[in-house]
Amino acid sequence: MAEHEVRTSPEEPWPVRVVSQKISAWIARLGWVWVDGQVAQVSRRPGANLVFLTLRDPSAEMSLSVTCYRDTFEACDPPLREGSRVVVHAKPEFYAGRGSLSLRADELRHVGLGELLARLERLKKALAAEGLFAADRKRRPPFLPRKVGLVTGRASAAERDVRENAAARWPAVAFELRTVAVQGPTAVPQILDALADLDRDPEVDVIVLARGGGSVEDLLPFSDEALCRAVFACRTPVLSAIGHETDTPLVDFVADVRCSTPTDAGKRVVPDLAEERRLIDQARYRLDRAVGHFLDAERRWLTNVRSRPALAKPETLLNGRREEVDGLRDRAARCLTHRLDVAGNDLTHTLARLRSLSPxxxxxxxxxxxxxxxxxxxxxxxxxxxxxxxxxxxxxxxxxxxxxx
Known part of the structure; x- marks a missing residue:
């Protein structure tokens, strides 16, 4: 057994304080680190010198508690608020008395827009190199889905736009709705869960991700790497309808169809009933015309055929053939009679010669x-x-x- 391995037994267990001390010692060895996350909660007690934050991972249901002095917190400009993307310089600490882990921060920095855009550009290139944006893997949504999965914010304008425009085109459209947070630290985990749930539903033939417009920071969840990979892995075709036409989160490049707005998604997810009826009427009209032209052509051909002498007066042709047959019969009779006469004469002469020579x-x-x-x-x-x-x-x-x- 290695020297650093723990030696305990039921007869010689460690007290809680010893375990807590050892855990604290191991965690202290990590030292100061820079941590990237999203502020999920800010707690400031009146008169207290400490500020308590909850720092959440943007792509997973994981969070850590952060403590810092009031001066450190107020040094951020603009002030931190829930949903802010930050980089924290902190040291992990294990509080033996409560058995809890937290980060003690001495510096908080906003992640600037330029840095966010640079990160997104690097992620975009990496995903494109892996083939997540390839056009040949994109699937065509069904012409008329049995049920449309819709992932959007609760009672949002995006939900209303998708539903109303889809129902205006195809009144019988059915939706399977999943309401989620569309911004903030809990957005990505909720969207991932809703996406996986709809992808497992056998009646859902297409999934729509819809959100109204917003700033670059507000739309960050839809450029998250985990969400992009989840959309890529979906067996069900996915339509992306995020923000306005000028907004292009990374999920737009991964989705099978990119819609400029939620309104556009409502128009593209189902066919237009009136337009389909018009197309059917046009097709029936063209079919009727084609059949009519065909029948007219065949009728003219039949009329022309019936007007020919062979069909108009078929006895004329028969009479001519009858005369030919009669002529051939006469010739055959004359020829046969002539041959019989010649043969009879030859027989008579032969008999005469035979009789003359007979004993x-x-x-x-x-x-x-x-x-x-x-x-x-x-x-x-x-x-x-x-x-x-x-x-x-x-x-x-x-x-x-x-x-x-």
Whole structure:
């Protein structure tokens, strides 16, 4: 175990005073530091020489108590008030009697406008280098959101402008309102909570950050780094409507759509019902005209087709074709008859030649054919038979049986 580690046990615990002393010693080692913050509360007791301040972190729900002498507090020009951005030179102290931590300040300085603008410019360059301002990551808000998330001040003119202008364009628009502080030390934490709450709501399709005009100091919460990163991380499209048209807090560059004023946001978050109806009427008119022109063109084409001779008097074409068919049938009949006549003549001549060469023709002139009955062999000489052989004598009209004697 290292030498500096604490050695305690249930049997040998440290008294409260020892723990308090050790905590005080550790805190005292920090020494004097410069602290940047926003004055959240000022407490001045009549006749007291000490002034008590609450210094809050501009981007988180964290604060520290600060004590200073009245002379140190009154040395600030202009006088400090709640919401002032200051730089404090202080030393942290732990009060063992109360168990509390506070800063003991010996110098308070206002953060000047020039210094604030320089800080914002450095932050703007850093965020731009990280791609938070890139145009290709910006999303198009939905054409008609189911519900519009609105983050604005309580009963503010910005809320009224957004609601009235949106309702004038689309009377059925629905809002999910989150009222927050829009300036001062509690503004950024409240806006972050409201933004995260609306981003989790599945019915909210778009979120509007709205605030009226003000000084650079009043609009500082909307240039806070934590808020810019939260808007960048939102899954829901965000519209920024902060101040007047000339006001450009850093959240304008991160948001998906930058509106010049809350009134402009009310006009851009929903479509104009009258304009959409006019566009629909125009589209229907153009569609009717297009369909009418198409039908007229088709009707003219049909009229032209019907006026052609082939459709006007289709029997004319059929009659011509019938004549052609009749002519072809006549030619085919004549050609076939001619061929049959030629073939008949050829057959007659062939039959005549065949008859002239046929043995039957010779036999009709008185000749006969003698065959041996045993094997039908034609006999040409008497030596081919013997006595007693049976013969077959074929005549022109029948045959005879004979025996050789």
């Amino acid at each position: 039957l023709s010779t036999m009709q002139r008185g000749y006969a054919i003698v065959q041996r009955a045993a094997d039908d062999a034609v006999l040409r000489t008497p030596d081919e038979v013997t006595t007693g052989d049976r013969l077959r004598v074929r005549l022109a009209d029948g045959e005879l049986a004979a025996t050789v004697e």
